[in-house]
Amino acid sequence: MKSPFENKNIVLGVTGSIACYKAADLCSKLVQLGANVDVILTEAAQKFINPLTFKSIAHRPVITNLYDPESEIAMAHVALAQRADLVVIAPTTANMIGKLASGLADDPISLTVIATSAPLVLAPAMDANMFEAAIVQENVLKLKKRGATIVGPITGRLASGLTGTGRMIEVKELIGHLSAELGKNSQLAGRKIVVTAGGTIESIDPVRILTNRSSGKMGYAIAEAARDNGANTVLITAATQLSDPSAIEVIHVENTEDMYKAVIKASKNADALIMAAAVSDYKARLKSPHKIKKGSSNSPYLELETNPDILAEANGAKVKVGFAAETEDLLKNARIKLDSKGADLLVANDVSSSNGVFGSDTNKVTIIGSCGFIEDLPRMSKYSVAQNILHRVVEILKNRS
Ligand code: CTP
Numbered sequence: 586m587k588s589p590f591e592n593k594n595i596v597l598g599v600t601g602s603i604a605c606y607k608a609a610d611l612c613s614k615l616v617q618l619g620a621n622v623d624v625i626l627t628e629a630a631q632k633f634i635n636p637l638t639f640k641s642i643a644h645r646p647v648i649t650n651l652y653d654p655e656s657e658i659a660m661a662h663v664a665l666a667q668r669a670d671l672v673v674i675a676p677t678t679a680n681m682i683g684k685l686a687s688g689l690a691d692d693p694i695s696l697t698v699i700a701t702s703a704p705l706v707l708a709p710a711m712d713a714n715m716f717e718a719a720i721v722q723e724n725v726l727k728l729k730k731r732g733a734t735i736v737g738p739i740t741g742r743l744a745s746g747l748t749g750t751g752r753m754i755e756v757k758e759l760i761g762h763l764s765a766e767l768g769k770n771s772q773l774a775g776r777k778i779v780v781t782a783g784g785t786i787e788s789i790d791p792v793r794i795l796t797n798r799s800s801g802k803m804g805y806a807i808a809e810a811a812r813d814n815g816a817n818t819v820l821i822t823a824a825t826q827l828s829d830p831s832a833i834e835v836i837h838v839e840n841t842e843d844m845y846k847a848v849i850k851a852s853k854n855a856d857a858l859i860m861a862a863a864v865s866d867y868k869a870r871l872k873s874p875h876k877i878k879k880g881s882s883n884s885p886y887l888e889l890e891t892n893p894d895i896l897a898e899a900n901g902a903k904v905k906v907g908f909a910a911e912t913e914d915l916l917k918n919a920r921i922k923l924d925s926k927g928a929d930l931l932v933a934n935d936v937s938s939s940n941g942v943f944g945s946d947t948n949k950v951t952i953i954g955s956c957g958f959i960e961d962l963p964r965m966s967k968y969s970v971a972q973n974i975l976h977r978v979v980e981i982l983k984n985r986s
Contacts, residue, residue: 589767589813590618596665596701597622598674598694599639600681601629603744604710604753608675609634611756612642618760623665624648625693629678648693666700671767674698676710676753679721685733686724704766705733708759713749736762736831761831764813772979774815777855779902780808781848781862781895783824785841789887790873798943799863801827803908803934803967807859808833810971814979819855821847823862841865841892848899857978858902860895861932863910868892897926904981906930906974912937919953929955930977932970952977 595615599608608630615622624639625648636647648665666672674681674694681694685707690696698705707728715721716738725735737754754762768774782804784797801824808820809830819834821844829835836851838844841864852858867889877885896907907928909919912935919933933951936943949964952974962973 588618589764589771590615590620593620593670593767594668595620595622595763596669596672596697596703597624597639597643598627598672598677598681598697599624599630599634600627600674600676600678600694601631601633602676602678602710602753603633604676605630605633607753607756609638609642611673611675611759612639614756614760615763616643621645623669625665625697627681627692627694629680651691651693651696663700666697666703669697669701669703671706671763672698672701672703673706673708673759673763675706675708675759677707679709679711679715679718682707682709682721682724682728686727704769706759706763706766707733707735708753709735709738709751710753711738711751712743712745713747713751716751734762734766757828758831761809761812761833764809765832768813768815771813771815773811773856773975776816776857776982777819778808778811778816778857778859778975778978779819779821779848779851779855780804780811780859781844781864782808782820782822783827784863785823785844785865786825786839787841787865787868787892788839788872789869790875790877792876795865795867795869797863797865798936800824800944801862802944802946803948803970804859804861805830806967807861807971807974810968810975811859814972814975816856819851821851821862841868841895845893845895845898848895849901852899853901855902856982857904857906858896858899859906859974859978861908862895864892864895866892866894894926896928900927903985904929904978906932906978908932908934910934910936916951916953916959919951923953923955929981930974932974954981 622643639647684695690699738751740750741752743751783801784799787795808818811818821836836847870888870890905928909922911918915933919931923931931953948967948970952960
């Protein structure tokens with residue numbers, strides 16, 4: 586499993602909006618992710634941003650004019666459209682939305698859209714009043730019915746100085762939607778994957794909590810990799826410092842009991858449950874409704890009670906994957922957890938402080954399977970670890986079908 590953008594031909598259409606600066610960032614990120622990016626600028630877009638910016642980032646000629654004899658689009662106007670794996674227009678103005686909805690083809694972007702069979706993603710940006718206008722809404726609906734994916738606009742400060750729903754979606758989120766679009770026919774297409782992430786939080790009183798050092802990054806990387814491979818992904822998270830990944834159903838929970846309920850419900854008809862969350866095994870037996878005061882006891886005593894073991898009890902998914910966070914006897918303990926929790930795969934994770942796992946973007950794990958295999962992976966990005974885990978999940982699902 587590789588990055589969904591690797592060697593993909595992406596046409597990036599840019600239309601005239603103050604949000605054009607975000608298109609340069611998008612272009613740069615797509616190139617870094619391994620995509621071949623062909624940029625087309627409308628005349629209006631060129632008033633906001635120079636074609637040279639995109640030429641320098643994408644290392645390819647930029648198309649600016651339908652009638653330029655030097656441009657590829659004039660020589661063979663369908664060539665770009667035919668080789669495109671995806672067409673994204675970011676930002677998309679109300680004018681371009683109107684043109685696409687009406688089937689006009691009088692500029693290189695609308696022409697490419699008509700000539701391509703590649704998926705189309707639009708990231709609108711305009712004044713809130715314009716986006717709310719009945720004609721724009723009608724056009725958006727028309728395009729959605731025809732299969733276009735429309736992401737945003739989001740609510741925030743607009744160029745007019747007012748606040749409203751008209752800002753182009755942030756580049757990071759847009760990239761998530763593009764990954765999901767590119768992955769639609771990948772190995773996990775049609776599969777439902779439930780992933781948990783973060784460290785659950787148990788309240789002691791309104792101020793104090795019991796929790797752990799998990800950042801949630803490993804679980805988020807698994808959810809993103811599942812999405813990028815076509816899965817319908819549900820992320821149940823207790824992480825507090827990470828932003829929601831796009832094109833994924835995200836359910837926020839705080840404590841183990843809530844995570845338990847959410848997992849049981851979501852994993853009922855799932856293909857896989859991947860428990861990357863660091864789940865609190867205990868909670869305070871009595872939660873104080875008021876802040877416990879310093880003088881209330883000389884030697885405060887905190888009585889704990891056991892939480893449910895989610896992985897052991899959730900049996901709805903076809904494949905169960907657990908993590909073993911260990912500081913000693915890594916493989917021995919992982920094997921015990923694999924058996925006792927009825928998992929198909931266990932990802933053994935040395936979380937000793939010297940290993941620097943918590944909060945890091947990399948991880949070093951060993952994957953063990955209930956059928957006896959052991960795969961010791963070198964240190965790699967959490968996204969790559971996620972892809973390795975999902976590769977194993979795909980194999981198990983294949984063997985079982
Ligand atoms: N897990 C769970 N419910 C719990 C505790 C753990 O579902 N109450 C899951 C974790 O998400 C992980 C696996 O079980 O996938 C192992 O978790 P870990 O914290 O390593 O082990 P514990 O079972 O809690 O055992 P111990 O704390 O003794 O190591």
